[in-house]
Amino acid sequence: MQLIIPDWANVPQNVGALSTTRVGGTSQDPYGDGSGGGGLNLGAHVDDAPQAVASNRALLAVVLPAEPVWMTQVHGSHVVDADSAAIGVEADAAITTRPGVVCAVQTADCLPVLFADLHGRVVGAAHAGWRGLVGGVLQNTVARMRQAGAEQIVAWLGPAIGPGQFEVGADVLTAFVDAAQSMQAEPQVLVQTRDCFRPIAARPGKYLADIYELARIALRQAGVEDVYGGGLCTVADRTFYSYRRDRVTGRMASLIWLK
Structure with missing residues (x-):
């Protein structure tokens, strides 16, 4: 697997986080890796072979403490507590305060945003397409984290459609x-x-x-000034799945948890 580790500063060592690419799985075209090899499609809703998705999720599980809390994303602004949420819950963001619980969002052009409390008590993940951004999904995630005890929050913007393509x-x-x-x-x-x-x-x-800058504006409104990432374009870089570019395609995941 080819994974991306967030390049954010001062995040405690008890926070684990990563974002996947399309490289290093078992899915075949059009869900492959873009170079004739197997793709790491993690989306069970895009008509890929179910056994391939299951195999890809098993590969990912090797580097995670538990099965992620996969959500049914609806381009909304609802945030759930992953500690108690059922797999498949309709939501576009999740937080957790419990070690070993993995928050996850799937994307293929929409913006994944990972959040961490600098005291290492609360983490979260949000799926932010333009509708979610307009609806306040990032502000809602920050608010839920603060309700759960977070103080100083940092955010990382994962791979998304870049400002030259959107x-x-x-x-x-x-x-x-x-x-x-x-x-x-x-x-x-x-x-x-x-x-x-x-x-x-x-x-x-x-x-x-510029979906990255729109997210930064929303985060500043929510009081989050320390924002990292935001330089990877899913359309221009074929390392990533892109719905805008390919239409029929897989999904990456961005995940975060407390150790």
Whole structure:
């Protein structure tokens, strides 16, 4: 397996975290590794062979303390407590305070965000597509972590569609601006939000959106200033699965737990 370990600072040693790529599994095309080999597709809902997904999850399990709490992600903003959540629960984020419980989100262009409390008491993971960002999934995750005892929180932005690839319509820009206004955001936040959308000259009404910066804005609004990652594009780099690029494709996972 080819894994990514978050490059964040000061996170306690009792926090384990990683993000997968498409490399090093058993799935065959179109869920392969992009180079003719087996792919590490972890999504059971994308029409890959069930035995391949099970084999890939077994490979991943070797480096985890327990089976992840896999959620049914719905592009919403609901956060669950992974300590008590059932496998398959409808949610887009999870937190835990219990050692050995693995929070996990699956992505293939949407943004995975991992969270850690610098005291090593609470961790969390969120699936943040643009709808989840507009709905406040990151702010909700931070709030739930603080309710569980987290103080200083750091975040890591995993592989997602990059700002040179994420073409959206005016409706997405309007949704973000409206959300900021509804939260009575400061004027500079509205300016920063609009600046995340670069008009495409040859395609009137279309923009290139920076999902990483939109996430950073949301995190700052939630009081999280220490944010790492955010430099890996799933569309441009074929090490990753990308729904925008390939349509029929697998899913990576970003996972975090307390040791």
